[in-house]
Amino acid sequence: MTLTNIADTIKLADGNKIPGFGFGTYLISDQESMDTTIKTAWDEGYRLFDTAMLYRNEDILGETLHRLEIPRQELYLTSKVAEEVQGYDQTLKSVEGSLKRLQTDYLDLLLIHWPVREHFFDTWRAFEQLKADGKVKSIGVSNYTAAHLDLLATKAKEMPVVDQVEYHPYLNQLALLDYNKQHNIVTEAWSPLGRRAVLGDPMIAKIGKHHDKSVAQVILRWELQHGILPIPKSQHPERIVENTKVFDFTLDEDEMSTIDLLNKYQRTGNEPEIVYETGKQY
Template identity: 50%
Template sequence: MEVKLFGQKGVSSMNLTKQDRNQLADGHQMPKLGLGLYKVTDEAVMQKLLAGAYETGYRLFDTAQMYQNEAMIGRALQALPVQRDEFFITTKIAEANQGYDATLRSLEQSLKDLQLDYVDLLLVHWPLHQHFFETWRAFERAKAEGMVRSIGTSNYGQIHLEYLATKANELPVVNQVEVHPYLTQKPLQTFTNEHNIVTQAWAPLGRGGELSDPLVVSLAEKYQKSPAQIVIRWHLQNQTALIPKSSHVERVQANMDVFDFEITNDDMQALDDLNQFKRISQEPELVYERGAQYPHH
């Protein structure tokens, strides 16, 4: 399978469209731009959000067992006039549900809550040393049994992916990691590109905090776009898939209005140079050692 390179200088990306999908190494496809649903826990907001997002063109919705909104998403999807194969659902196995049996049991519950026969993408939410290979063995089985279409990881660094490859029968096809202008993760993205693993950015807007960065604001003025649209377009031109979240339908719509302009190579470089190795969330290595995302768990 062809390995896609990213960040190539001089390659026009003007032909990006909102329907664009990544070809995954397992033969399936995944929309490049999806909607994150972390912290959306109000039923009325969820219904409005999914309906508005679907109408705008979003097809990928990202949740996790940890977000405690799978059942709500299930109900909101039922309310949409769409066929199952028209949308792409990602969920993630929580740390407490890792291990062979627990992964499979909890996946059954997620499917029940989502009212689905399968999810399009199942991710290991965080690497944990205790259940590292057993959890992945359960993922391979879930895929073989049709409970999931594609399997992937989240918050895995290069070393976790290389370790997983020592025993895995199948490699992850997606690695969802924290990526935003202050944490560009170029070396990890180069590694995953070389291994045909698609990088999908979480907190792609830096949780909103990077939208007031002076460079981002000045580029927004220059291109007559919003700061969020500049950052979203930057991800896409770097060939990073992404799942920005908003609880506001107008913002969800605006976040997809990024296909009528192109950031120049110089401005792309300037955005890349904002990197400060600054994480919003946990250091994956600590979670791996601690066995939980938060110290008190």
């Protein structure tokens, strides 16, 4: 069922709820920008804020949230464990660092940022431990393919409730989306706007014109109607607002399938299988 407003939540397989629409913070790197950006996003109704150790902005995000005096239970905080600190002990230790930087004693969602062959099962064992210890409410993965999830299932005590992957009209991963739905895993879209690469698409612009919506709004709507949780990032107040105005129109079946057909297998980020093999981004 497609969400009807930005405050709607989705029930995860572990029983917890996650906002159905979120905000990305990659490349927001100074305190002033973080303060103004997050304040705008909060006022517009965004509740899920996505960061990662790798972004080196957990500390400024933590400081912003502290300054805004947002009650912790109203926030949904996601962070991710980087490749170089994977493994059982290292993961436990690195999450302590994230919690400290974010000025909180728990994360709502912790993700393995990329699959890494060498530490594949040990990192997940640490995630299960962190959840049992109450340091994180929900555990998930990022950039996992169906094959990675099948492999994880051979030893996991519990399975990820979220898989955050690159997803936009030029990299639609419909097969992975089907797999995740069948396994009760929520698919989060990172680079939901293709980091702007899709914003010049003439076909989406034409569909947008019909609804009096921008290309960005049509793309986000297409993701929502597919049951995907998008986490667009912007540092421009007018775009932060624009990206939330996606709950007042509907794409029909023809429009949905027209956008589905724009797939070019075009990535803005790394190929997960190579990161899995080499243990690092390239």
